[in-house]
Amino acid sequence: MKLRASGLGKNNAYTKRLNRQTVLGLLRRDPAQSRAELARVTRLSPQSVSNIIGDLEQAGLIEPAGKVYGGKGQPATNYRIVAERGYGIGLHLDRDFVRATLIDFAFEPKARLRSTLTTSSAKGVQAALGRLIDKLITKAGISPDLVWGIGIASPSLRDERVIDTESLEGSLWSALHSYEIDRRLAHDKGLPVIVENDANAGALAEATFGKAQGLRDFCYLFLAHGFGAGIVHDGALFQANAGEIGRLQIVHEGKTVLLESIVSIEHLLDRLGASGSARDREAGFAGLVEARRKETEKWIAQSAPHLRWLVGTLENILDPETIILGSDLPEWVLDRLIELAEPLPHNIALRSTRTAPRLQKGLLDRDMIGLGAATMPLLATIEADPASRWKISGTVFDVFHGLDD
Amino acid sequence: MKLRASGLGKNNAYTKRLNRQTVLGLLRRDPAQSRAELARVTRLSPQSVSNIIGDLEQAGLIEPAGKVYGGKGQPATNYRIVAERGYGIGLHLDRDFVRATLIDFAFEPKARLRSTLTTSSAKGVQAALGRLIDKLITKAGISPDLVWGIGIASPSLRDERVIDTESLEGSLWSALHSYEIDRRLAHDKGLPVIVENDANAGALAEATFGKAQGLRDFCYLFLAHGFGAGIVHDGALFQANAGEIGRLQIVHEGKTVLLESIVSIEHLLDRLGASGSARDREAGFAGLVEARRKETEKWIAQSAPHLRWLVGTLENILDPETIILGSDLPEWVLDRLIELAEPLPHNIALRSTRTAPRLQKGLLDRDMIGLGAATMPLLATIEADPASRWKISGTVFDVFHGLDD
DNA sequence: GTGATTTACTCAACTGAGTGGATTTAGGTA
């Protein structure tokens, strides 16, 4: 039966795809489940689940993972995702460098690379990214055919550059948009390419690897050169243009300014008198921050009240389950920021059903954003209800293809 | 085939229900469409649509609405919703009064009533609401059996009262929550009762009757005694605890205060020196506002910058298609507020794909909130993808019941 | 006018999704 895509009406083929994706999604999130267990969760009949499991196994997406003894009745056969069945590549494009990560279908990181980009021409960047991807695949020791796609996270994603264009000129993400590097890369590699902003990728990473696992409503604040937020509501990411928290107007010392003119690494580095390569993340502004600890503390003291205000604002508008603060700053800076943000405003977030902290530190992995980016092609390939409706260059694989004939 | 509700897996029965709801939803939003047209939109086969149309007609939900001549080929038979097939009742509970509205299945208002509540005991309120509903049904001249449910909109909806409890004590909505009037009313009337906050109900009303028709992402700001927002994202309402914009912290004349301590009718009335019944909406604070125009202008001048800030803040966080300002204040006050809110902040909302104004005035119907509340039981009964996952007391009718045997 | 053309709609056979009851399997338990 043909699947009539993108229509409002649903047919059996659609249902089948949905159920396959649902079962696969459950196995991905919680490894090792039996047919009977899946039937209970999905409320499908054991027979249907059995058929689906058979299909997925035939497609090489899952495999048996031993039997469970100890209970009454016949022991159940557990199944798990076949980690080596597919891979996702994530590129984190920052101002001065690129980090590339590769994760397998079990969402385990397999290889990482970083590279400082010397060229700033769009064509040069395109070529450099292509080489980096090849190198990453080689390093992981996998077949290029098994890569399902490429996710790109860049600091700013706007369909139009109505603001601060000058600060973007000549940068990587300028090339990304004006030169359509994503489309060209998709063509070069024959793979789907998905672009997101860094904060959204970070939110995906926290949802997959970090503090937001299992949460359906949360905010991820990414304190970088700028200050952005990835907002997840009802399990889905907000579109790229939302979450521009750095551009919120605040009053600082009597003057109305943008939040990120205070709360951003950019501003911290200004205060520390950093210049040239000392501003680069790779060259290690972390060292500078350590060396100028006193001045950094002052910045923290100044920023914390604004963070407190931001938490209250986001809570009042969005009522998330938790707010996660991520950054490449040293851990003690984040700890201190969160510490000084207390006491958080008295508002609805104080409800007794709360389980997660109102404000917490994110994972500290430096490849966080790249990891999130790497999940995108995997999610786009297998998820029934993808975290977001991404703009995708190229065509996503149909992992179920060939099962029906 | 049995529908296995609330499971993750889908079966044929689920698909059938979904397709029926989809077709019905299309006919509701755009009256008079033919089978062939619906088949094109839904991407279902003409045969399937024909079957569905047959079912819906047999259930009395739709009826033929004439043939379309003029084009080539056989003229198409249009169908439309049967307006008299069902009704929704909306109650707008404010501090000092209740407005009740009844709309038919074509979402046309059929009867309105208002009542000042003298009693404040929970039991008394319950009884009064019951009588008001009966009166409304009588006034509309319809059979009580045809009412599909009751929607209640109240100024504040919080699952717990962690804030400002004293200002809620003894009020209608205090009774609503602590005494569970919704549950009791559902039991009394044998009807499903759905509770929402007033701003969310207003957002529903704008989406159904007003400026937000066809929009999937917008904010509705409801400037009342307090200041709340209904947020619609991807066609769905945010849960009740979100949108508490009145509790955002702003800096006013050097002091940090809550937004609604300035931008709210409560504060305006304070400034106008209103007391007692002059504060009531029904007794007409509008007259007072007119009489004290100069002082009102001052309040507007003071509030507008905060409104400007709020628009920028919401845009940066949520990136809505439009922001709608609703209120019971006189029209000129809203016009002036919006006028003085210009120039709006320079941000991503300036994108060229914009079609709706960034900030606009909502419908001025005084029953706006009640109308939105009245849509809730109708939507809950027929929508495939309900605007929100409401907490519903009682059981929603199954309008398709009896079709399958 | 007349016939070709176009479009709406229907009939009846069909495909294939999940279902349900009987059955087999394989461990625990008395």
Next chain:
DNA sequence: TACCTAAATCCACTCAGTTGAGTAAATCAC
């Protein structure tokens, strides 16, 4: 050893939407 329980399967079945042939009723071209 005999019984119980739960997992998994066999197979006939139900009933979604689909398909393709066919009919009805309008407009269009000459």
